[in-house]
Amino acid sequence: MIRxxxxxxxxxxxxxxLFCDEFPLPDTASFLESGIIDSTRVLELILFLEERYQIxxxxxxxxxxxxxxxxxxxxxxxxxxxxxxCNESIHGSVN
Amino acid sequence: MQLxxxxxxxxxxxxxxxxxxxxxxxxxxxxxxxxxxxxAHAMVERGLRPGDRVAIWLENSPEVVIALxxxxxxxxxxxxxxxxxxxxxxEYVLNNSRARVLVTDCRRAHSFQKHWSIVPHLEMAWIAxxxxxxxxxxxxxxxxxxxxxxxxxxxxSSPPEKHAIDVDLAALIYTSGSxxxxxxxxxxxxxxxxxxxxxxxxxxxxxxxxxxxxxxxSFDYGLYQVLMAFKVGATLLLERSFTFPHLVLEAAVRExxxxxxxxxxxxxxxxxxxxxxxxxxSLRRITSxxxxxxxxxxxxxxxxxxxxxxxxxxxxxxxxxxxxLPPDQIDTRPTSVGRGMPNEEVYVxxxxxxxxxxxxxxxxxxxxxxxxxxxxxxxxxxxxRLRPGQYPWEQVLYTGDLxxxxxxxxxxxxxxxxxxxKSRDEKVSPREIEDVLxxxxxxxxxxxxxxxxxxxxxxxxxxxxxxxxxxxxxxxxLRHCAQRLEDFMVPKTVEFRDYLPRTASGKISKRxxxx
Numbered sequence: 001m002i003r004x005x006x007x008x009x010x011x012x013x014x015x016x017x018l019f020c021d022e023f024p025l026p027d028t029a030s031f032l033e034s035g036i037i038d039s040t041r042v043l044e045l046i047l048f049l050e051e052r053y054q055i056x057x058x059x060x061x062x063x064x065x066x067x068x069x070x071x072x073x074x075x076x077x078x079x080x081x082x083x084x085x086c087n088e089s090i091h092g093s094v095n
Numbered sequence: 096m097q098l099x100x101x102x103x104x105x106x107x108x109x110x111x112x113x114x115x116x117x118x119x120x121x122x123x124x125x126x127x128x129x130x131x132x133x134x135a136h137a138m139v140e141r142g143l144r145p146g147d148r149v150a151i152w153l154e155n156s157p158e159v160v161i162a163l164x165x166x167x168x169x170x171x172x173x174x175x176x177x178x179x180x181x182x183x184x185x186e187y188v189l190n191n192s193r194a195r196v197l198v199t200d201c202r203r204a205h206s207f208q209k210h211w212s213i214v215p216h217l218e219m220a221w222i223a224x225x226x227x228x229x230x231x232x233x234x235x236x237x238x239x240x241x242x243x244x245x246x247x248x249x250x251x252s253s254p255p256e257k258h259a260i261d262v263d264l265a266a267l268i269y270t271s272g273s274x275x276x277x278x279x280x281x282x283x284x285x286x287x288x289x290x291x292x293x294x295x296x297x298x299x300x301x302x303x304x305x306x307x308x309x310x311x312x313s314f315d316y317g318l319y320q321v322l323m324a325f326k327v328g329a330t331l332l333l334e335r336s337f338t339f340p341h342l343v344l345e346a347a348v349r350e351x352x353x354x355x356x357x358x359x360x361x362x363x364x365x366x367x368x369x370x371x372x373x374x375x376x377s378l379r380r381i382t383s384x385x386x387x388x389x390x391x392x393x394x395x396x397x398x399x400x401x402x403x404x405x406x407x408x409x410x411x412x413x414x415x416x417x418x419x420l421p422p423d424q425i426d427t428r429p430t431s432v433g434r435g436m437p438n439e440e441v442y443v444x445x446x447x448x449x450x451x452x453x454x455x456x457x458x459x460x461x462x463x464x465x466x467x468x469x470x471x472x473x474x475x476x477x478x479x480r481l482r483p484g485q486y487p488w489e490q491v492l493y494t495g496d497l498x499x500x501x502x503x504x505x506x507x508x509x510x511x512x513x514x515x516x517k518s519r520d521e522k523v524s525p526r527e528i529e530d531v532l533x534x535x536x537x538x539x540x541x542x543x544x545x546x547x548x549x550x551x552x553x554x555x556x557x558x559x560x561x562x563x564x565x566x567x568x569x570x571x572x573l574r575h576c577a578q579r580l581e582d583f584m585v586p587k588t589v590e591f592r593d594y595l596p597r598t599a600s601g602k603i604s605k606r607x608x609x610x
Contacts, residue, residue, distance in 0.1 A: 033202065035582075038336065042338055059368055
């Protein structure tokens with residue numbers, strides 16, 4: 001379990017892509033639909049994930065299912081680290 | 096002949112052939128033609144008149160293609176807006192073009208809600224997408240569902256009566272200008288047909304082509320992929336973007352693409368991936384434009400795709416394409432962008448307007464029926480670019496780009512006459528960004544420059560002098576820009592300075608700002 005994973009992800013997206021302190025959207029909001037990421041930002045996001053969590057992303061893992069929202073990022077990073085899902089609350093509705 | 100004849104002719108010759116593949120859905124030429132005809136009739140019924148402007152603000156999708164051909168069929172002029180443009184820019188372009196129709200989706204319509212009242216010329220909207228109606232105040236006087244109209248069997252499936260002739264305006268393509276506001280490049284049916292004909296001639300395009308396009312359709316390079324595929328009856332594999340390269344490459348493998356139009360930034364991304372696992376042996380042709388292709392990129396591309404021809408090209412929106420380097424010349428003169436395309440003449444000119452010889456630097460001038468007719472309602476900027484040619488009726492295009500030629504007439508890019516920056520292969524106007532920066536409280540002075548960047552070509556950098564007492568941060572500046580500018584214009588870095596060097600006349604001297 002990684003304490004603070006969701007908060008770290010929120011903070012990274014907020015600071016680097018939205019230039020604000022707090023992530024203003026629900027954790028299920030699509031980055032693509034919200035216009036938050038594009039091809040160069042995906043690279044920045046991957047670099048952050050690889051450095052911060054010491055994981056390596058294969059090309060076929062760089063897909064919206066894994067990287068398109070705070071929630072999908074959380075699930076993906078946890079699966080890469082093979083850890084139990086943490087109890088941190090996810091903001092917004094989960095459908 | 097009119098531009099929409101590209102679609103009409105291919106629908107007649109190849110009615111059952113796949114014209115467009117998007118999200119695994121395959122759309123035949125006859126289906127696109129019918130949808131465009133129905134939508135065109137719906138537009139005319141709702142009051143669209145020949146010459147009216149139809150603005151399209153959507154991400155890459157079949158709806159963009161259908162809307163633009165429907166507008167042409169109705170005798171109107173289309174403009175495709177950058178899907179990442181923010182509300183302020185959209186408001187400017189809608190007002191500048193006095194568009195009467197907007198084709199968009201719910202999300203963008205919502206984001207534009209506060210601005211509807213200040214675009215008085217906009218009368219009609221067509222909304223694309225699943226939830227086809229927006230619940231907020233309607234846009235303009237009437238609002239309709241795009242897909243309901245192009246699927247409406249009560250509307251005729253044959254084209255409406257033609258009004259346009261080839262000297263009529265077909266499209267406005269907005270591009271960054273050094274004055275800081277976007278300018279609408281006016282292209283007639285003839286200019287666009289001429290450019291598409293020249294390009295498909297030297298590329299030797301055929302109906303067997305399967306071309307992948309993930310470039311934005313608001314960018315002329317992306318738009319012409321549609322026009323040229325439809326002109327020759329080829330198939331276009333349309334993708335939203337290159338944000339997730341694996342998905343795009345999987346689709347490219349699945350559809351066995353033969354043509355790949357790219358820009359140097361995308362090549363940099365491809366070079367970071369293990370491409371060998373994707374079977375792209377069907378690929379016959381790679382084209383690149385936007386900025387000169389680095390020689391290391393050319394070498395790596397040849398290693399990755401030994402069976403494909405590589406076309407290094409150069410162009411600007413004002414004439415679509417200027418030149419291409421024949422693939423057999425790429426090893427001999429890799430830094431050249433080639434020579435003028437068929438049915439076009441290009442030369443290097445000195446300040447007095449006289450042609451100069453090999454090795455002499457001058458401004459590149461273009462002659463041909465592909466050049467624009469000017470900037471929309473901007474005679475001052477138009478006069479800087481279009482000047483009298485050798486015949487009384489002719490105008491030639493002064494590109495603003497400095498070039499020289501070698502002894503065989505091949506062109507070499509030297510630099511720009513103005514301070515326009517090329518970042519992510521898009522033209523960026525420093526003035527436009529500076530104007531936005533000056534609207535942020537706490538900015539006393541601002542200067543925007545391009546700095547070399549291995550991925551982006553040039554990265555946008557802002558130098559700022561804070562107002563006395565202000566403590567604005569880099570994040571404050573970036574957030575302010577991100578809310579107002581397209582993604583590629585948002586500075587990559589911000590540096591605060593206490594003073595900036597000046598010229599004798601008191602202007603900030605960008606050349607003297609040391610990085």
